[in-house]
Amino acid sequence: MAQLLSSSCSLTISSGNKPYFKPFDQCSTAFSTHFACRTTPSSFRKISLREEKPHRSFSVCATAVSSRQEASSQTSSGSHPSSSEPSKPQRVMVIGGDGYCGWATALHLSNKGYEVAIVDNLIRRLFDNQLGLDSLTPISSIHNRISCWKSLTGKSIELYIGDICDFGFLSESFKSFEPDAVVHFGEQRSAPYSMIDRSRAVFTQQNNVIGTLNVLFAIKEFREECHLVKLGTMGEYGTPNIDIEEGYITITHNGRTDTLPYPKQASSFYHLSKVHDSHNIAFTCKAWGIRATDLNQGVVYGVMTDETAMHEVLCNRFDYDGVFGTALNRFCVQGAVGHPLTVYGKGGQTRGYLDIRDTVQCVELAIANPAKPGEFRVFNQFTEQFSVNELAALVTKAGEKLGLNVQTKSVPNPRVEAEEHYYNAKHTKLVELGLKPHILSDSLLDSLLNIAIKYKDRVDTKQIMPTVSWRKIGVKTKTVTA
Amino acid sequence: MAQLLSSSCSLTISSGNKPYFKPFDQCSTAFSTHFACRTTPSSFRKISLREEKPHRSFSVCATAVSSRQEASSQTSSGSHPSSSEPSKPQRVMVIGGDGYCGWATALHLSNKGYEVAIVDNLIRRLFDNQLGLDSLTPISSIHNRISCWKSLTGKSIELYIGDICDFGFLSESFKSFEPDAVVHFGEQRSAPYSMIDRSRAVFTQQNNVIGTLNVLFAIKEFREECHLVKLGTMGEYGTPNIDIEEGYITITHNGRTDTLPYPKQASSFYHLSKVHDSHNIAFTCKAWGIRATDLNQGVVYGVMTDETAMHEVLCNRFDYDGVFGTALNRFCVQGAVGHPLTVYGKGGQTRGYLDIRDTVQCVELAIANPAKPGEFRVFNQFTEQFSVNELAALVTKAGEKLGLNVQTKSVPNPRVEAEEHYYNAKHTKLVELGLKPHILSDSLLDSLLNIAIKYKDRVDTKQIMPTVSWRKIGVKTKTVTA
Numbered sequence: 028m029a030q031l032l033s034s035s036c037s038l039t040i041s042s043g044n045k046p047y048f049k050p051f052d053q054c055s056t057a058f059s060t061h062f063a064c065r066t067t068p069s070s071f072r073k074i075s076l077r078e079e080k081p082h083r084s085f086s087v088c089a090t091a092v093s094s095r096q097e098a099s100s101q102t103s104s105g106s107h108p109s110s111s112e113p114s115k116p117q118r119v120m121v122i123g124g125d126g127y128c129g130w131a132t133a134l135h136l137s138n139k140g141y142e143v144a145i146v147d148n149l150i151r152r153l154f155d156n157q158l159g160l161d162s163l164t165p166i167s168s169i170h171n172r173i174s175c176w177k178s179l180t181g182k183s184i185e186l187y188i189g190d191i192c193d194f195g196f197l198s199e200s201f202k203s204f205e206p207d208a209v210v211h212f213g214e215q216r217s218a219p220y221s222m223i224d225r226s227r228a229v230f231t232q233q234n235n236v237i238g239t240l241n242v243l244f245a246i247k248e249f250r251e252e253c254h255l256v257k258l259g260t261m262g263e264y265g266t267p268n269i270d271i272e273e274g275y276i277t278i279t280h281n282g283r284t285d286t287l288p289y290p291k292q293a294s295s296f297y298h299l300s301k302v303h304d305s306h307n308i309a310f311t312c313k314a315w316g317i318r319a320t321d322l323n324q325g326v327v328y329g330v331m332t333d334e335t336a337m338h339e340v341l342c343n344r345f346d347y348d349g350v351f352g353t354a355l356n357r358f359c360v361q362g363a364v365g366h367p368l369t370v371y372g373k374g375g376q377t378r379g380y381l382d383i384r385d386t387v388q389c390v391e392l393a394i395a396n397p398a399k400p401g402e403f404r405v406f407n408q409f410t411e412q413f414s415v416n417e418l419a420a421l422v423t424k425a426g427e428k429l430g431l432n433v434q435t436k437s438v439p440n441p442r443v444e445a446e447e448h449y450y451n452a453k454h455t456k457l458v459e460l461g462l463k464p465h466i467l468s469d470s471l472l473d474s475l476l477n478i479a480i481k482y483k484d485r486v487d488t489k490q491i492m493p494t495v496s497w498r499k500i501g502v503k504t505k506t507v508t509a
Numbered sequence: 510m511a512q513l514l515s516s517s518c519s520l521t522i523s524s525g526n527k528p529y530f531k532p533f534d535q536c537s538t539a540f541s542t543h544f545a546c547r548t549t550p551s552s553f554r555k556i557s558l559r560e561e562k563p564h565r566s567f568s569v570c571a572t573a574v575s576s577r578q579e580a581s582s583q584t585s586s587g588s589h590p591s592s593s594e595p596s597k598p599q600r601v602m603v604i605g606g607d608g609y610c611g612w613a614t615a616l617h618l619s620n621k622g623y624e625v626a627i628v629d630n631l632i633r634r635l636f637d638n639q640l641g642l643d644s645l646t647p648i649s650s651i652h653n654r655i656s657c658w659k660s661l662t663g664k665s666i667e668l669y670i671g672d673i674c675d676f677g678f679l680s681e682s683f684k685s686f687e688p689d690a691v692v693h694f695g696e697q698r699s700a701p702y703s704m705i706d707r708s709r710a711v712f713t714q715q716n717n718v719i720g721t722l723n724v725l726f727a728i729k730e731f732r733e734e735c736h737l738v739k740l741g742t743m744g745e746y747g748t749p750n751i752d753i754e755e756g757y758i759t760i761t762h763n764g765r766t767d768t769l770p771y772p773k774q775a776s777s778f779y780h781l782s783k784v785h786d787s788h789n790i791a792f793t794c795k796a797w798g799i800r801a802t803d804l805n806q807g808v809v810y811g812v813m814t815d816e817t818a819m820h821e822v823l824c825n826r827f828d829y830d831g832v833f834g835t836a837l838n839r840f841c842v843q844g845a846v847g848h849p850l851t852v853y854g855k856g857g858q859t860r861g862y863l864d865i866r867d868t869v870q871c872v873e874l875a876i877a878n879p880a881k882p883g884e885f886r887v888f889n890q891f892t893e894q895f896s897v898n899e900l901a902a903l904v905t906k907a908g909e910k911l912g913l914n915v916q917t918k919s920v921p922n923p924r925v926e927a928e929e930h931y932y933n934a935k936h937t938k939l940v941e942l943g944l945k946p947h948i949l950s951d952s953l954l955d956s957l958l959n960i961a962i963k964y965k966d967r968v969d970t971k972q973i974m975p976t977v978s979w980r981k982i983g984v985k986t987k988t989v990t991a
Binding site: 194198225228229232233236237240241244245247248267268269270276278279280281283284285287288289290291292293294295296299302303306307309310313314315443449497498500501502 | 676680707710711714715718719722723726727729730749750751752758760761762763765766767769770771772773774775776777778781784785788789791792795796797925931979980982983984
């Protein structure tokens with residue numbers, strides 16, 4: 028982290044009723060739809076920026092008016108059965124809560140009556156700056172996002188800005204917020220990013236592995252009952268020629284039987300970092316009694332959830348570029364602007380997919396039904412599986428209904444992966460807990476292509492093609508020229 | 510690494526015929542046995558200390574007289590069939606070559622006619638200083654060791670002192686030495702060390718994982734044909750209730766079959782770091798065509814090899830303390846000084862063991878029979894398996910022959926591990942390549958207890974008992990008081 032975040036801040040602001048945030052009514056021009064925003068600056072009790080460690084990170088701790096009492100009185104309004112049980116976790120720390128999945132999850136949990144704190148170093152925004160990329164959808168600052176949410180709903184989200192690789196910062200966040208559950212999205216989450224050059228490969232593994240180790244130590248030290256909900260990836264399993272189970276497989280070998288961790292075959296330094304995390308977490312569950320749920324998530328698509336749709340300031344990011352864009356989001360943008368859908372290689376690569384509305388459901392289900400002390404539980408978090416060719420066909424068909432003429436072309440595969448393979452991954456545990464999946468064929472029209480079309484004037488076609496090669500990654504640090 | 514190695518050095522010495530090393534004849538008082546040492550300071554052609562990066566590490570590059578021509582002319586004198594085949598690797602970089610296994614291996618390979626370079630940051634010596642520990646056997650500086658070896662045999666070993674986590678340093682070492690094979694012992698290798706406190710846990714994973722990533726990138730960038738021989742550990746497998754295979758297991762599941770990486774269940778942050786390495790290396794073999802052999806080594810015992818026995822200055826380290834001491838070495842020291850053998854818990858913990866003379870054989874066999882490009886080969890490197898109780902019984906019996914009255918006592922197990930379990934691990938691949946194992950019952954008398962007795966006056970009994978608890982590890986950095 029240090030090598031990417033060399034800026035530091037020694038600013039200290041201590042304000043009673045005056046928020047650090049730009050007063051909400053100054054942003055009103057951005058609020059064009061759906062809801063009136065009520066500015067309530069006087070509700071902020073404490074906002075401070077303080078330097079945690081020189082040259083490392085700084086933290087913003089914005090504690091809004093939501094006292095624990097106020098929030099917990101709202102908890103029973105949550106739709107989930109857990110919300111009415113006082114023994115279930117109520118205070119959820121969302122690490123990486125400014126990111127694509129994290130932001131949607133933070134709002135969803137807040138809406139369901141949980142008390143939510145976001146912990147984020149905002150480095151995802153820095154990656155865009157450094158690589159010259161941008162979300163298709165315009166996204167607001169985390170400060171404005173949280174302010175807007177408060178104005179719309181009356182619900183507060185606490186904000187801790189800093190780096191979880193900085194254990195001092197993380198400790199203070201834990202001691203201050205006292206989470207009952209931690210949802211950990213706070214990792215570098217792009218496979219292509221991890222394959223740009225040596226320094227990004229090293230950064231990805233160091234940032235992800237050490238950050239997660241720190242979270243485990245923070246739970247052990249400060250909140251031993253806290254339930255860790257960790258985002259893994261279906262990519263940890265690779266593409267074995269046998270069915271993929273949920274985390275474990277029972278093997279009979281030479282007449283003896285054991286249930287063991289499912290073998291991992293990750294195919295980028297990013298995916299590998301998640302494999303490392305899984306092993307580390309499993310060990311701490313056994314050795315320390317940590318309670319953990321590993322959500323091996325498939326490829327997420329879509330941008331709108333019930334909460335992010337409430338106001339443009341709450342709008343989620345939508346990545347379509349060759350580094351951070353997931354396959355389906357990219358295809359929708361390509362379809363919207365008349366760019367051929369770029370299928371890598373033969374297109375037989377098959378993966379699990381899910382709507383971001385299901386991501387937020389799954390995380391809430393995991394929190395509401397926590398793992399037992401010492402349990403390392405693995406859920407495969409996706410709803411449908413498709414090959415890339417099938418995705419392209421679905422986008423083509425949906426595009427036709429909207430009057431789009433969608434073409435597809437194969438481009439050389441920048442990755443090293445099987446392009447034709449068996450793939451059958453189990454994903455029943457979250458359904459058993461109550462997941463009601465959204466189906467891609469519906470979402471394509473109501474939550475994907477229409478968004479891509481709405482913002483098509485913001486598309487930068489230079490960002491679409493793959494620029495990172497699995498085989499050509501070198502040690503020289505890559506820079507982006509304008 | 511940076512947090513433990515904050516010293517830096519800006520010294521630059523450029524000497525023609527004058528070595529940085531203390532002239533050899535000044536050390537002569539230490540050379541009391543076996544061989545006359547011939548001092549040949551004029552043979553050093555180039556020795557320089559140069560700062561690679563501020564605040565990180567510094568490198569000493571000592572290129573001794575051994576020209577490639579000279580060394581390769583000796584190669585055919587090596588006993589192994591490979592040595593006479595010019596296509597086999599001749600230049601071997603031993604990372605961690607100042608450590609317990611690394612030093613013995615470097616000398617063995619040099620003796621067999623390979624051109625050897627040692628790459629080491631000497632941090633193992635710093636660990637001893639910081640924790641107040643010491644080897645039972647007195648060990649010389651790496652500079653004197655190499656000098657002595659040169660004097661005794663005429664064989665040169667190049668020395669690069671620096672940190673492989675510093676890619677600039679590692680790159681220069683690769684470009685300068687141009688290895689055909691890299692033997693990678695350069696990791697923090699103690700499970701208890703990794704469980705002392707959070708900072709050591711993080712250090713262990715960061716140091717080991719990033720160091721290995723750097724080695725992989727260096728091979729890809731500078732020496733793509735170079736064979737990586739990486740030291741793993743049998744501890745990666747844990748203690749499954751089925752037979753342990755060598756790296757892979759063929760699984761038939763729901764009517765389909767695949768051969769997959771053997772599931773890993775490591776039980777310390779150290780063992781986990783090796784699991785992470787294994788996954789990273791496997792990926793680069795597939796993606797980049799790296800050729801790699803992972804030696805999943807058992808617990809090593811013994812101190813003498815043919816080469817280290819040649820002179821006291823060459824003597825290897827012998828750790829018996831609760832942090833770095835392996836079980837059998839510790840038992841021998843306990844037997845020698847009349848301390849009860851400390852069996853952790855029930856003593857049914859069963860592991861693979863091997864004599865250090867077999868470690869050096871195995872590494873040479875791996876180098877002489879390299880993996881193919883793109884192959885990730887795993888050998889289980891041990892010769893016999895014992896429970897801790899069986900070890901204690903063997904030491905007791907051998908002690909009796911030497912007139913020792915050896916007692917055994919159970920102490921609370923500081924680790925989290927099964928104390929009674931099934932254990933049957935395959936280890937045939939190295940035997941198929943020609944390994945001739947030493948048997949513990951022989952070695953106990955000729956290479957273990959006698960060494961412990963010889964140096965028993967150096968034993969610090971305070972070091973023997975376990976001081977690190979798997980369950981009590983905390984975030985506060987532990988310091989050692991006198």
